[in-house]
Structures are given as structure tokens and as C-alpha cells.
Amino acid sequence: MTHILDNPVWNALNTANKELGKGNDQVKYYCPNIxxxxxxxENRQENLIALHGFLGKESESFALVSENKMDISEPWKVNHIIPLFQMVFDDAIVPKEIKETITDLTEEYIPQMIELAKLTNPGPFEERTIDFQxxxxxxxxxxxxAIAGQRMHVPPYAEISAVCTHPDFRGRGYAIQLMASQIKRIIGNGEIPFLHVAVDNVGAxxxxxxxxxxxxxxxxxYVISKT
Structure with a gap:
């Protein structure tokens, strides 16, 4: 039986993230500045071709998340294939106590958020990524x-994303504190935290x-761009 998290981008853009995306009844994508x-x-060639039709209007490349390996050919080229683990929070676990001062980040902090994300590369972080809230x-x-936030929202699941710490401040437990705060927030909304992590990121x-x-x-x- 298909699980809602097997196709997280599509399902997020048809539910809680609907207002953040564009597309049609077969292909959807987030606004590129988000x-x-x-x-x-469905992962079909005609949908890859349809996605290509959106190129030039707003974006030159896209990232696809798939539970299976994909056969991607013209009119696309594959720049990167990144194997991930999708991880889901076990609701039997009690989140760790939060000791640090956690600040809700508003638009005034966008330049600092982008600067930190470029330095640490936690994943795509754009000018309006903050719109995920x-x-x-x-x-x-x-x-x-240090920052952490939310990306794909696939009720009843909410993805924790962009977890990163400045290199000069690692080892102080800041990421753990922010993760704990995000877990508590999501659970408090009656939802379940999940995340994606590269399979070779053993420490994380x-x-x-x-x-x-x-x-x-x-x-x-799959990070793809036009040929």
C-alpha cells in the first residue's frame, strides 16, 4: 500500500503547501524562490517533458524526490543523484529539554539565514524559503x-529542514536544541516530525x-537541468 510519504513533494503541494506551488494536475513545483x-x-516520461515546459519561465533546474530510481533522459540531464534516508519521529520518545534561547526568525533575519545556509549547505535555501514558516x-x-525550520508539510507529517550550525559554534548542542524545539512544536500541533538526510551523513x-x-x-x- 502506498504511503503518503512515498511521494512527499507531490503530496505536500496538493495539501498543506498548496499555496507555495504551481503546476497542473500531473506536475507541481514550488515557486523557485522558495x-x-x-x-x-506518477514518475512518467510525459510528466518529465511537461516539467521541462516550465523551464525558462522561472527556473532552469529542479530537484525530484523519489522512492525508486528514475530513468531520466532527454530533455533533461542529471547533475546529481543523492541517496537519502527518510526518517520519522518515534512518538514514544520524549523530546530533550530546551535550555538555549530559541528565537522565531522573521523576515528581517533573511540575509543572515541565507548567509549561514550558504556557508553550511544544509540543502536548498532560497530567498523566500522562510515562507515555509x-x-x-x-x-x-x-x-x-544556528537555524532549523520546516519544509514539506504532508499532514499529518511535517518535515524538519535546514538544520545547520556555523562551524565556529559546532559542538555546543545548538542543532539538538533547535531540533527539540521543532519536534515539540510539531507534536504540539498534533502532527508527526520527519526529515531527510543523506545516507553518508553518518554523524547527523x-x-x-x-x-x-x-x-x-x-x-x-535527482537534481536535473535542461540539456
């Missing part, structure tokens, strides 16, 4: 040094498992 992800009702950060002497996987996340399925991200 996120580069696109999703299909629920971004939070930790500051050190008025300097943003250990942290997520310690926080109560369990591997659900291996997924793939």
Missing part, C-alpha cells in the same frame, strides 16, 4: 549561528536517532 523541488503524480534560530552576541544520522527518529525508507533526490 524551493527547487518538483513532484509528479516556523524557522527558528540561536544567536550569539546578536549573530545568527546518529544525532537524529538519538533524538528519536527512525529510518523509514531509502529515497533518492
Amino acid at each position: 524551493s527547487p523541488f518538483a513532484g509528479f503524480r 516556523h524557522y527558528q534560530g540561536i544567536f550569539y552576541e546578536n549573530r545568527l549561528v 544520522i546518529k544525532i537524529y536517532e538519538a533524538l528519536g527518529f527512525r529510518k523509514r525508507k531509502e529515497m533518492y533526490v
